[in-house]
Amino acid sequence: MxxxxxxxxxxxxxxxxxxxxxxxxxxxxxxxxxxxxxxxxxxxxxxxxxxxxxxxxxxxxxxxxxxxxxVLIQSEGESWRALRNGPIATYGAWALAGILVVLVLFFLFRGRIRLDAPATGRTVQRFNALERGTHWLTAGSFIVLALTGLNVLYGRWVLLPVIGPEAFAALTGWGKLAHNYLGFAFMAGVLVTFLLWVRHNIPERADLTWFAQAGGLFSKNVHPEAKKFNAGQKVIFWATVLGGAGLGFTGLALLFPFSFGGLQDMQLYQMIHAVIALAMAVIIIGHIYIGSVGMEGAFDAMGSGQVEEEWAREHHALWLAEVKGERIDPRPHGHHAPAE
Ligand code: HEM
Structure with missing residues (x-):
């Protein structure tokens, strides 16, 4: 000094x-x-x-x-630092490692979820361009935000020893810029996601059956009926919307310091931001798995927007019937008759 x-x-x-x-x-x-x-x-x-x-x-x-x-010493800063670098970082790391282990085990035991019946060769439109554009805006920005955010929390332990201080400093500097600006793309994506899909994500009785059968994810030939989104997808939707809103608010509070309270408030916002982000990352890793390698035919919904009709029948029978203008037979595992 x-x-x-x-x-x-x-x-x-x-x-x-x-x-x-x-x-x-x-x-x-x-x-x-x-x-x-x-x-x-x-x-x-x-x-x-x-x-x-x-x-x-x-x-x-x-x-x-x-x-x-x-203010010379802000003692709460020590508690904040201890919580951030202690339980939050530790449990977060366990949760991230945990979901990866669960997915590897799921893949080993269940393999890729394939169609139970032969493909029909016919397709049906599942998501239009606006829906897909919104999904990829949200997804693309979230993935960069997640990686750059994880770098802020874990980079000094994970990346710094591997790539050295100069590369780490440059990467983290650019990462911070990306994180600050892409937050707005993510917030816009979440808002439009909410507006486009909220009406398909209201919880209903059929969701309980879906949960009771674990969505048929663990067994062949079990297909609880679902409308446009099944109960598991509703969980993903609400995690994205509510988690996104929480991340957006706390993110803005950190981006514009002292606009939403004092230093202690910002320490609280930082911790809430980190906890929501880690929880969302864990959930979204599961989502990415099932939307890509985990289930045959799922990616097409967000790729071309067209899904195989048999895929739609197995995973979203009520929605397919609605799209095709069919009436649903109340017998279990539905038989769909053309509408009169
Ligand atoms: C590479 C990454 C991703 C892939 C491959 C992927 C794939 C998919 C697919 C295929 C669907 C449609 C499922 C269906 O037709 O029923 C979907 C839906 C959805 N995605 Fe993603 N996604 C990714 C990343 C994300 C991210 C990062 C978020 C949010 C932060 C997100 C949020 C959603 C939501 C809310 C839905 C609607 C509900 C659902 O189907 O679960 N996705 N995604």
Whole structure:
């Protein structure tokens, strides 16, 4: 520390001491007999009070332009740091590793979920261009946000030792820029996702049956009927919309510091942001698996927008019937008759 810094610190310390409640006349007490007039010499008893006040975040005055510079030590910062680098980072890492293990095991035991009956060769339109465009805007931005965000939380342990400080600094600098700007693309994507699909994602009785049968994911020839979205997809939808809203709000609060509260509020926003982001990353990894390698025919829905009719019959029977204008036979595992 330079002598200038030391002097500034001592002056601020004294001013903080003066500002601390119940200590208005401390200046006189703490100037010991032999000291030249106007200088401050710390004595142990008063020191303890001054430092206690500083530890409690008592704000002094500072000649710096930033009014918040009067706080020397913000003790809550230590709790925040311990929570962020401790349980949040640790449980987050376990959860991410956990979902990967679960998916590998699921793949080993169940393999790729294939069609139970032969393909018909006919396709049906599942998502239009707006729906697919919105999905890929949301998905693309989320994936970059997730990777750059994970780098902020874990990069120094995972990437830094591998790529070295220079590459890590450059990558993290660019990553931060990408994270700050892509947040807006993600928020726009989530908003349009909500508007386009909310009416298909209202929970209903059939969702309970879907859950009771675990969506038929674990057994061949089990296909609980579903409309446009099944219960599992409704979970993904609401996780995206509610998680996205939470990430959006806390993200904006961090992007525009002190607009939504003080420093302690921002520490809270940071932790909420991290917890939601980690939970969403875990859920979305599961979603990406089932929407790509995990299930035959699923990707087409978001690729070309056209799905095989047999796929639609097995996974979204009620929706297919609706699209084809068929009436549903109430017998279990539905037989669909053309509408009269
Ligand atoms: C490479 C990454 C991804 C792939 C391959 C993928 C694939 C898919 C597919 C195929 C569907 C349609 C399923 C159907 O027809 O029933 C879908 C739907 C959806 N996706 Fe993605 N997706 C990806 C990333 C994401 C991300 C990052 C998010 C959100 C942050 C997301 C949110 C959704 C939502 C809300 C739906 C509608 C509900 C559902 O089908 O689960 N997707 N995705």
């Amino acid at each position: 330079t002598s200038w810094c030391k002097a500034a610190l001592a002056a601020l310390t004294l001013m903080l001491g003066l500002a601390a409640a119940g200590m208005p006349a401390r200046a006189a007490d703490t100037t010991s007999a032999g000291a030249p007039a106007g200088t401050h010499q710390l004595n142990t008893g008063a020191d303890a009070d001054v430092w206690r006040a500083i530890r409690q975040g008592v704000q002094g005055t500072s000649s710096l332009p930033n009014p918040r510079a009067g």
